Amino acid sequence: MTLIDLARTGGKVYSGGWREPAGGSTKVVEPATGVVLAEVGVGDAGDIDDAVRAAARAQPGWQALPAPDRAAVLRRAALVLVEHTSEVVEWLIRESGSVRGKAEYEVASAADELWAAATLPMYPHGELLPDPAGRRSVARRVPVGTVGVISPWNVPLLLALRAVAPALALGNAVVLKPDPRTAVSGGHAVAAVFDRAGLPEGVLHVLAGGPEAGEALVRHSGTDMIAFTGSSAVGRQIGATAGGALKRVSLELGGNNALLVLDDADVVAAASAGAWSSFFHQGQVCMSAGRHIVVEAVADRYVDALCRHAAQAVVGDPWTEQVGLGPLIDLAQRDRVDRIVRESIAAGAMLREGGSHDGLMYRPTVLTGVTPELPAFREEIFGPVAPVIVVADEDEAVRIANLTEYGLVASVYTGSATRGAALADRLATGIVHVNDPTVDDNAYVPFGGRGASGNGHRHGIGRNTEEFTQWQWLTLPAAG
Structure with a gap:
């Protein structure tokens, strides 16, 4: 059985299952030949609004799921991706213009992101604090809430999962907006992997779209965090908008x-x-x-x-x-x-x-x-x-x-x-x-830049917990 079934999902977005979006559809074109590879759905501002609201409704139930159960979904997702490596490699080659070695490396690295994220729910997520009143005083990490992820076309699968996987593992809901030029390898594949892995409905939404959809996702009052990978010019705009709304923003931008x-x-x-x-x-x-x-x-x-x-x-x-x-x-x-x-x-x-x-x-x-x-x-x-x-x-x-x-x-x-x-x-x-090339990355390092390259080391297994969760101070009566 194939992972990506465009006969069923072509022209649709993944939001409460596969459905027809109000934003219509667009063609995915093979850069090497100009051949139309697929027709995919695109979300407009209304579709984004529906997705964010549905994600916010689903998030508390996902957060409440026992940590081992969330971890198990991430492990199953990794297994699904590995099983369908050749299929996803083909889409990366044809849709993004990747050579085979790059495509194979990207799928393997994306699987690593899933395996690494599967460990996150099992880490300690709090501290016992001294308290002058004799109470039980705890600082604990809790999910941010609903995370909007805007991913690019150049490394579409990996750069989507680098944010989607840890955000989900740590109890957040996610709305992913991939670039429409790579909507299959960077969007449909992600949705299909988690759907096959048994992620509860409503926790993940995947809607390809252009600037209108991206702006709607950033501005929506229901998104608690935006994780963006792309150009420095667009990153500045997103940072200004998200900062004005006092929401967390992760920017992985360009480089020279x-x-x-x-x-x-x-x-x-x-x-x-x-x-x-x-x-x-x-x-x-x-x-x-x-x-x-x-x-x-x-x-x-x-x-x-x-x-x-x-x-x-x-x-x-x-x-x-x-x-x-x-x-x-x-x-x-x-x-x-x-x-x-x-x-x-x-x-x-x-x-x-x-x-x-x-x-x-x-x-x-x-x-x-x-x-x-x-x-x-x-x-x-x-x-x-x-x-x-x-x-x-x-x-x-x-x-x-x-x-x-x-x-x-x-x-x-x-x-x-x-x-x-x-x-x-x-x-x-x-x-x-x-004595190594500039191009290097994996799931276990603090990856990020300074200045116009972004706002810090936002990715990597050691940074994910602080990025996709926030502190909550909890006190309980000593005898409680």
């Missing part, structure tokens, strides 16, 4: 990440990691290396090696071909990437490799002569572009790396782990890797 190559680095290894960091999933991840900051002594060798990786990469349809890169998500994204490349070249950057496209297939691109004034330095490109900035020494490398409003991740390539650790102290990012 630096990969620093010092004069004692293994240049071959650094260039391989640099290519991976900029070209993985066509550069369409927040952790992509947007700036390669290379000490002058090794710059020529690094650029030559990076260009070889770019020239040898195969770009094409990831469903029908063995390729290293697939398509960009749509024409708007293709045109944005190309604009940044063309404007940077016009302003003085040199095109060393790539810079061309066939439809949505954009060649891996290497730019040199990049300076802080150029668009390729300032903007988050979100495409397979590696801008190279040459610096005199490590002090200049650090200064240039910190010359951005973003603060998500940096990587340092050096022959000395001690030197790399010392440099990490000087980098204004939430994550630093020494």
Whole structure:
């Protein structure tokens, strides 16, 4: 039996079961071919209102369920996802343009999020406090309530479940709004997994939708928290709106990440990691290396090696071909990437490799002569572009790396782990890797950034309890 049954659920949203939304439907298009893959339902403001109200009604009963029972639902969900890995991988490849390796990694990582979340109900969730009056005084963590999750198209399944799974495990109800471009792998799959796992009706609602639906979810008085993953520009708007309503908000936003190559680095290894960091999933991840900051002594060798990786990469349809890169998500994204490349070249950057496209297939691109004034330095490109900035020494490398409003991740390539650790102290990012690519994440780490990259380390098993619950102080008579 398939997990995703579009003959039954196509054109519908998951809200009190699968139903026809007032918001109508939209087509899901395969980026590589332009083929229409599915018709999916989209929610409007009225659909969001119905979903939030229903979630709020269902939440107290879900919270009251014994912790082992909630944990069991999460474990069953993980088993369902693992059982249907090949089906979900196909949707990720065809719907989001993922190459097979990325899609398989995403499903495995999403399953990890479910397994990790299944442990959360079993953790201690309170403290016994001293009390001057001799009462029983307890501080305990209780669910936030109803959590609105707005997830993106680039890593649609994982970045939905990274919030949905722990929020549910800790006793909250959830309304998920996935991007309509990946409504199947980022929405229908999530709904189907939890439906098959036996999650009580009304606790989870999944409604794809555009900006209107997202704004309705953020503004709704019934949502107690918003978890958003996406662009910094939209994140700022959501933060302002949610903050004005005094509701909790988790923002995991963009990045303009630096990969620093010092004069004692293994240049071959650094260039391989640099290519991976900029070209993985066509550069369409927040952790992509947007700036390669290379000490002058090794710059020529690094650029030559990076260009070889770019020239040898195969770009094409990831469903029908063995390729290293697939398509960009749509024409708007293709045109944005190309604009940044063309404007940077016009302003003085040199095109060393790539810079061309066939439809949505954009060649891996290497730019040199990049300076802080150029668009390729300032903007988050979100495409397979590696801008190279040459610096005199490590002090200049650090200064240039910190010359951005973003603060998500940096990587340092050096022959000395001690030197790399010392440099990490000087980098204004939430994550630093020494001799590893910028693209890295798992369910067990405190993932998050600073500045325009978000409002802190909101994800990871060690942070989930404080993120999706709140303190309640409870006192009881000593003899009670």
